[in-house]
Amino acid sequence: MHKLLVDNPGQKSLLLGNEAIARGAIEAGVAFTSTYPGTPSSEISLNFFQVSQESDLYFEYSTNEKVALEVASAAANSGVRSMCVMKHVGVNVAADALMTLAYVGVKKGLVILTADDPYMFSSQNEQDNRYYGKLSGLPILEPSSVDEAKEMIIHAFDLSEKLQEPVIFRTTTRINHSTAIVEYGALKERITKGDFTKDPFNYVTVPAVSRRLHVKLLENYKKSEELTNTSEYNFINGTGPYGIICNGVSYGYVSDAVNDLCIKDKVKVLRIGFSHPMPKSVIRDFFNGCEKILVIEEGEAYMEEAIKAIAQENKITIPIAGKTEDLLSRLYEFDPALVRESMAKYFNIPYKAIDKPDLTDIPEIPQRPPNLCAGCSHRATFYALQKASEGMETIIPNDIGCYTLGFMPPLSVGDFLICMGSSTGTAGGFAQTTDKKVISVIGDSTFFHSGIPGLINGVFNNHNFTLVILDNETTAMTGHQPNPGVDMKGLNFEGYGQISIEKVVKGLGVQHVTIIKPYKIRKSVEAIREALDFKGVSVIISKEPCTLYEKSLKKKQRKPFYVSDKCKKHKDCINDLGCPAFFIEDSNIKIDPAMCTGCAVCAQICPENAIMPVKDN
Amino acid sequence: MDITRLIITAVGGQGNLLSSKVLGEAALLSDIPVRMSEIHGMAQRGGVVESALLFGDVKSTIISDGEADVLVSFEPAEALRAMNKCKSETVVITNLAPLPPFTVTIGSGAYPDIDKLQDLISSKVSRLIAFDAVALSKEAGNIMAVNMVLLGALAQTGILPLTVENIKTAIKTRTKKTFVETNLKAFDLGYSEAEKQN
Incomplete structure (x- = not known):
């Protein structure tokens, strides 16, 4: 049984903040859950996903945060306790739904969790989402510890039902990713089905209705002012x-x-x-x-x-x-x-800071930045992209995912990034206002999340850019969550559809669409070159499963490669690819066989053909 | 109750989070309040993973610079990098088998000299326990058990308010069944190594 489903009130367990939050919601009888994954919130939904596999809890990875909130708002208005989980910037995506949902309200509890990320451990900004409370008029609860988070989330559902409106539950990274001892409470029954009663004059937000609903929201605000003044929190x-x-x-x-x-x-x-x-x-x-x-x-x-x-x-x-x-x-x-x-x-309190050792004589320690994994297909695509565009002046709007790491040398793929999906939208603006070749880069999950409207825009407005869609068949950065392009059946999950990126792109009217296998370098370079020559919107779909995910699924592994004595130390492998499986020992170039995934990209670019697969004993 | 602050630093994939989990579980068994925090996300992409563990009557889940009582590092250069967490009374335990970052391979940084690194650390803190934990993990029969070797050394210092017995129980319940035996052996080897260096 999943550890969060155990019905054993009083049990003390060591839980990650995100597990404690999920447990609290389960104790509150949450029956409908939705998300778009985003650090630091991701483990909440991962636990909902796992629990949904062995209970009647409904969970879905929605296309994006706006859709996640829309499905949850309908569930809550059909009388089912619901929760919608996202990272702080996800609320920006969901904000259109949020602002008017605040007017419409809910019938059963709806908790919207926003995981803020001060210091931006894994985010593009550190916006403070408490202002969404002010902006929408909705109540905000924020815990101070992991154990309090579990209790407070239960209260959040009650508060939402009392006020008949969604409640925003705000955490920060140090709640989500801290661990503490949490005491289990009793499990409330999950009510998974409800009904929707037609009431268009309260649900259909045409101006005449909304004028009344805004009055209701402000009345509710008064009620929440009373509640906040007497709140135990x-x-x-x-x-x-x-x-x-x-x-x-x-x-x-x-x-x-x-x-x-x-x-x-x-x-x-x-x-x-x-x-x-x-x-x-x-x-x-x-x-x-x-x-x-x-x-x-x-x-x-x-x-x-x-x-x-x-x-x-x-x-x-x-x-x-x-x-x-x-x-x-x-x-x-x-x-x-x-x-x-x-x-x-x-307060003018005498205070002596701790005696810290003098560290000025510590030499500079080499940086250890996160890097694309050994054998990552993005590296292969980026290498091919750089080769194909050699001699061209380019602008490369990139997007949010593992492949963002490609902006670092030596790959240096990535020039402009503001939010999820921005690679497709910004491409049009760059193409229109500069004479440079614009090549956008986006992952499969981000493409579904918010990349499609920008591509439609490019086709409709006849912009001139190439979009490279990196389809690694998962949402890798946040921990390998599925996305609408994933073959769920292949992963032994029943009851899912699958959307073909190729069909979507062609359906949108893109005239030049090519699918490449990125580990085949020469063919990939040729295909990308052709796409770059095309005037208008062209799309390259680079298809290769995430190697880290393949490893975790224990799929058949390719043989690792080694550097033979034919090596003349040009170091193209190291200097052009930056693959972490390479290291230098006594000035010889070596490949760590434990890290090498056998993608063979280095073997294809070695001028001496010195890199070969390890032979069987 | 006294507060003990522990920083564990490692390279993604070295098993830092599991060692934190074992210590947290041991604290739960010992009825010692514990709070921990860690930064996830980039671990699998070869970055640094740092955990903070606070035992005793404390509400914070992170440790400020200069405030760690113990620093355990799974990698020598990372021990040096985390020195900002130490004060003069800190005990530092580090593995000495280097995992040079990729930046060294591509020539944008030099890996520190291991002997000099040890001298530097010892000159700044009260005690340094340093040894090749990879060699000991191999001796225990599981090269992945570097984390358990270091837990053994940590247990030997007696700084944490946890008994060896409770840590071992946590290893038995929180690590994969097939590895429990080698993990315990690794733990013991780390324990004796720290004893030798006392």
Whole structure:
């Protein structure tokens, strides 16, 4: 049985934050779950996926976050508890649905999880999604720890049903990817089927309906203001003249700092866990007895702005600080020492920083950046692409996935990237305004997610670019989730369809479509060259399964290669491919047979034909 | 309860996350509060994987620079890279078998000299335990058991509030059945190596 399905209240387990969140949702009786995978949220959906294989929980990998939210909104309005999981930038994709769903509301609980990523461990920006609460008018809950996340998610479903509107559950990476001991609670029954009652004058958001629904949203907002003011998630610890207001993981750092600085009798801490709407009366009362207040929150000055406004309304003039240059930054994530030092500084508490060793004599350590795997098919495609476009002036808009790593030398494939799917849309703009050859690069999952509209745009507006679709038959970067192009039957999953990228592209009217097998370098170069010569939109589909995924599926492996004594050390293999299976030993070029996947790309480019498959003994 | 802060650093694929899981499970068995964090995602693409484990009465799940009580590194250059986490009282345990990053192969960086690296580390912290954990894992019969060798050495220092027995129980329950025997052997070899270096 899946560990998150165990019906054993009181059991203590070590859970990853994302597992704790999934467990909380299962305890709440969630019956319908949807997602588009994105770090740091991915393990929540992975666990839903696994649980759905052995229970009546419904789970789907949706095409993108907007679709994920749309399916979940319909499920919740058919009376089924639903959850929709995405990373922070995914909410941008879903925002169109979100903003008006806030008007329409839900019949049963709908929790929208946004996993924010301060410091951008694996994201293109570090936007603070608490502002989506303000923008949509929906309530936001945010936990401070893994164990609290599990409990809070159950409450989020109840809150959603109480208010008849979706609740945004905001985490940050250090909740998602932290591990702690979590106590299991009782499992609520899953109700997987409901019904939808027609009520077009409340569901069909034409202007006349929406004008009324906005009134309803604002009335709901008043209700949530009452709820946030009495919420157990907005609580106060301690008494004293120093006031600290904090949220999320900062609460942990503050609590530890209060102990470290021995200021328990001087500090009063307000932890905000129900952060939209902000609890006005709780904050107003909190001001009483405070000499000064420090607001400690990662990301934007979301709480600080609200707190200062509340102080103004109440004619409170005590100093309130947070995001200022010498205290706390809007940049990156916080850490315990940073919070401790800021508290000491702001409240004038004597503080001696830990004695750190002098590290100035440590030599520069070679970087260890993430790299495309040994034998990655993207490397082969990128090499062929560079060869095919040799001598041309190019612009290469790339996209989001493992292949983004190809922008690093020596492959250097990637010039412009702003969001999922942007490679196809930006291609048209570059092609129109420059005389350079535009070659866009996108993965299979990202193509389905949001690459298709940009391609349609290119065909319709007659832009001149080549789109290379890297079809590795999985969503590799986030942990090998399926996508609409994947042969699910081949993976022993029943009940799925499969969409052919080739048919989609041809169906959109692209005149020049070629499928290449990227490990065949010469043919691939020729095919890409022809596509580059084509005027208009041309598409190359580079088809080769992700080698890492193949390995994990224990599919038949190819023989590794070795560098024979014919090698004259041109080093084209190393300098042009950057494959991590290569290493240099006593100035000889070697291939690690444990890493080599036998893709044979290096063997094809070696001017001496010195690279050969390892022979059987 | 005293707080103990441990950083484990490794190269993706070396089994860092499993060793953290074993220690977390051992803490659960010992009724010791534990919080851990790790950065996922790029591990399989050859990047650095760093875990933080905090034992005792603490709410944070990460460790600031200069605040680790113990640093365990699965790779010598990575030990050096993680020195910013250490203070003068820190105990550092490192594997000495290098895994040169690809940047060295393509000539954009030089791998540090192993002897000099050890001198540098010992000069900055209270104790350095350094040995070839790959050789010991081979001796135990499983080259993938570098993580278990290092757990053994870590257990020997007695810095964590965990008993050897509980860590071994966690190895038995949390690692793959077919590897339990070699994992335990690897653990013991690491333990005796650290004892020798005491």
